[in-house]
Amino acid sequence: MTALNQLVEWIEAQEKRGETNRTEHQVAWKAPPEGKIKINVDAGWTGTNSTGFGFVARSHTGALLAAGTLFQEHRLEPLTAEALALRWSMQQASELGMDSVLFESDSLSVIKSLRAESNYWTIQDITLDCLHLADNFLSCSFSHVTRKANVPAHILASLACKYQNRLWWDAPPAEIDHSLFADAAFS
Template sequence: MTMDNCLLHMKEEVNADNMAQVAMICWSIWKARNDKIFNKIAPDSSKTVELAINMRTDWLSHQPPSTRTSSVPSDPSWTLPPTGFMKLNFDAGWSGEMGSGFGMVIRDDEGRFQIAATHYEDCILEPLIAEACCLRWALNLAVNWELDGLVVASDCQQLVKAFHCPADFPSLRHILLDCHQMVNS
């Protein structure tokens, strides 16, 4: 069973608050992995789990009492998808020296966390190209997971413009055509 399939299975079997803790554990593992690769720090599994628990506790302590569950995010600019849909948010991060990191999260029509994933590309990408590659990666995951009824959201206005007019962005054209094909599937 792949990690993707494992997380999808867990999403069906585990309540939202516990699934949020799983997300924190995955994030802690990612941080430990980055420390190993970039800082040559040997991972310590007990410290990784402790970090996840502390991050979750810290996050919850900063939420208003009425929102201390895994429901709607506190960011007022985030909006719920229409009823019956899920929302896929994605973002890319990059370093001019190391590579590019991709992340995505899917929430349901009540704002509850469903699934998240991260990916690292060991190559240097221009920021807009990294965002486009992140979109293609996230859509590919959604297709592989056989998810329907997705609203896709990005904070990169230039990528949104490029998605709607790929011909105006020759350097992104092939990536965006792949994205269009996945959206249409």
């Protein structure tokens, strides 16, 4: 691992702990505007040698539209994992016919890369893929949120080893019921 990757990992860890300044301070999940779909995305580690991705798509009423997990049998470095989780969720949204989407991630580095505010060469190709995938939507935007505003996606990423590659449409796994209910109070 290069020194740059180690620095990015450290910065991401500090951001998640709340010890660095953020340009955005959304600390609770907020429903998207009517007509938009909000998709929260996260990557996590499901042991020492594997990586999981999770996403949760919800309407302006907070209703679950879809959720999913993807399991990777190898451990990816954090920045790459977060970028791949976003790309995968964009692919899922496109395949599910979602056309006006707001993507949220707790990885500030990935969001800055998508907005051309920073250039991380380790995820440059993934960032370009995401920007090309954005053309599949009528409307597509990317936002950074805190971990507290991304809880269901985080839980799903950590459960990817259990659920493997799975999609839910109407009845999500019980492990995220509480966090979905808590988020509904803020929508």
